Amino acid sequence: MADPQAINSVLTESRVFPPPEEFSRRAHIRSMQDYQRLWDEADKDPQKYWGDRAREELYWKEPFKTVLEWKPPHARWFIEGRTNLSYNCLDRHLPKLADKPAILFEGEPGDRRSVTYGELSKQVNRLANGLKSLGVKKGDRVGIYLPMVPEAAVAMLACARLGAVHSVVFGGFSAEALQERMKDMGAKVLLTADGGWRKGAVVPLMKNVEAALPNAPSIEKVVVLTRTGDGKLPDGPKFMAWDALVKDQSDTCEPEWVESEHPLFILYTSGSTGKPKGVLHTTAGYAMNASLTTRWVFDLREDDIYWCTADVGWVTGHTYVVYGPLMNGITTVLYEGAPTQPGPDRFWDIIERYKATILYTAPTAIRAFMRLGDGPVKQHDLSSLRLLGSVGEPINPEAWMWYRDVIGGGRCPVVDTWWQTETGSIMISPLPGATPTKPGSATLPLPGIHAEILDRDGNRVPKGQGGLLFVTKPWPSMLRTVYGDPERYVNTYFSELPGMYFTGDGARTDPDGYLWLMGRVDDVVNVAGHRLGTAEVESALVSHPKVSEAAVVGRPDDLKGTALVAFVTLKQGNAPSDALKKELATHVGKEIGAIARPDDIRFAEGLPKTRSGKIMRRLLRDVAAGKTSTQDTTTLEDLNVLATLRQNDE
Ligand code: WTA
Secondary structure (H helix, E strand, C coil): CCCHHHHHHHHCCCCCECCCHHHHHCCCCCCHHHHHHHHHHHHHCHHHHHHHHHHHHCCCCECCCEEEEEECCEEEEEECCEECHHHHHCHHHHHHHCCCEEEEEECCCCCEEEEEHHHHHHHHHHHHHHHHHCCCCCCCEEEEECCCCHHHHHHHHHHHHHCCEEEECCCCECHHHHHHHHHHHCCCEEEEECCEEECCEEECHHHHHHHHHHHCCCCCEEEEECCCCCCCCCCCCCEEEHHHHHCCCCCCCCCCCEECCCEEEEEEECCCCCCCEEEEEEHHHHHHHHHHHHHHHCCCCCCCEEEECCCCCCHHHHHHHHHHHHHCCCEEEEECCCCCCCCCCHHHHHHHHHCCCEEEECHHHHHHHHHCCCHHHHCCCCCCCCEEEEECCCCCHHHHHHHHHHHCCCCCCEEEEECCCCCCCCCECCCCCCCCECCCCCECECCCCCEEEECCCCCECCCCCEEEEEECCCCCCCCCEECCCHHHHHHHHCCCCCCCEEEEEEEEECCCCCEEEEEECCCEEEECCEEEEHHHHHHHHHCCCCEEEEEEEEEEECCCEEEEEEEEEECCCCCCCHHHHHHHHHHHHHHCEHHHCCCEEEEECCCCECCCCCECHHHHHHHHCCCCCCCCCECHHHHHHHHHHHCCCC
């Protein structure tokens, strides 16, 4: 949702930070000339460019013969090649890196574990063999509903080893949301835990699984990791302990050599309509971009201690906690819990203790830390840091500057990385040794990525003007389809302008050609860095027996980026009350998860509609933002007057 205030603040932004010389000297890509050369190479001969990259990044059991077959909007990359992603993350490193930590884990209660590449490989193979013993084969779908523990990465890699398709469901999602996803993908096995730690309390994963199971009939087995409890399993033949499954398994398991386009994972994400979409990614193209972008954007060095704070339940966790870092053989930090547990300095304490060199987190977290003041940061020595990354939503210049100066001590480049679940990997970002950065701009597309700002007719908008962000040519890690709904793939992403990928984001360029992302132009909102569909929240609200109609819109929020405001009309016989507001918020939490609870619920006697019956969302957005009316209860009359004034405007 483009926020005019944000647009004004970025348009007046004139600070430019060239890469520190010392940083550039050692970087993978050291100058804008290098960037431009790669860009031109990719532009001139994409087949050669991507083909070369794929040969460099991946181990191929069988080489591919064709780089790309593009029948818009369907792409197939690296045809006839065979590889295996777990082999690329593990086996090929073992001769040199068996004793190097792959994962430095820290649980919220303070328990710690270092898992070497050698140990990780054994755990993955044992679990892969265990899954095989449960009948899991190439192409089967496996659900993963785990806290942020090393076993989450083990689970993903074990699936990849067998050619099984994983689908991670964020641990903060409710039983309802879990069940919906398991049913849609037809999961055969679910890998979960009794619970996870968050803000000093246990997230009741097992209880949610028990509630979801009766409505997810495809699930034959639930494998339960003991994390928070005493290891006691729920009754019933479907439940099995993780330890029991892997205990007697061999720690070698021949990888399944899958074709490049074999599905790797499904990740559900929010769209403009009620039901989340199962975004499907395939193996080789995804892996190649994951590996390449991690190395280039974070300018990886062998001895980096890299920390991406995203949960594995989101795409950032897939690409930049698990696959990208492991393909590059570096050490990655995995932290289970909340950023301010037990105190406001937990993140900085982790960075100091592990001597983390790279931090990749979300603007919403940065803004929350900013509010806490510099004190908690100053208690710690953060001099190990050399690079900072941001992702998930537009970062306001003020937060960018605080991140750079207070966290990065003014010496670390900041990379603001734009991408999406659908793009699989970073698309627009500075290359820290080359690109001069500007606070609030994701700068320029990576080589080979044709991110362009167009109007609805497909014309390029002049520099300085706003428009819609498209990717006009295919790229290897693009989504291949919406699982089980191929039409939705075409309609959602390729119907705005045929053959061109529509991102759903608005953006503008400045006179230097830098890109400034302005937020979603559809009914998707980024709330505290979590992507949600307003329609999803609406359908959760109307499933409550007292609700007649609901419209949910975003409102700019200093902390969360966007906050959710719900306008609700009640069925006859029900009166608005604070108690009912609470009841409705709890209901949404149960239907989707706590992250979707509206920040503000307003009762209305009716919702403003156009003559053709469409809810006037733009008007509601203005009301929510306090631009038109600030009353707590908005009457139909108020809204109707506004609606009449606006009829021609929607
Ligand atoms: C937003 C997260 C501005 C954008 C990787 C996109 C951003 C949506 C940025 C995807 C950024 C992500 N600047 N906006 N650097 N990064 N977004 O699928 O609106 O959870 O469409 O993927 O987040 O969210 P998703």
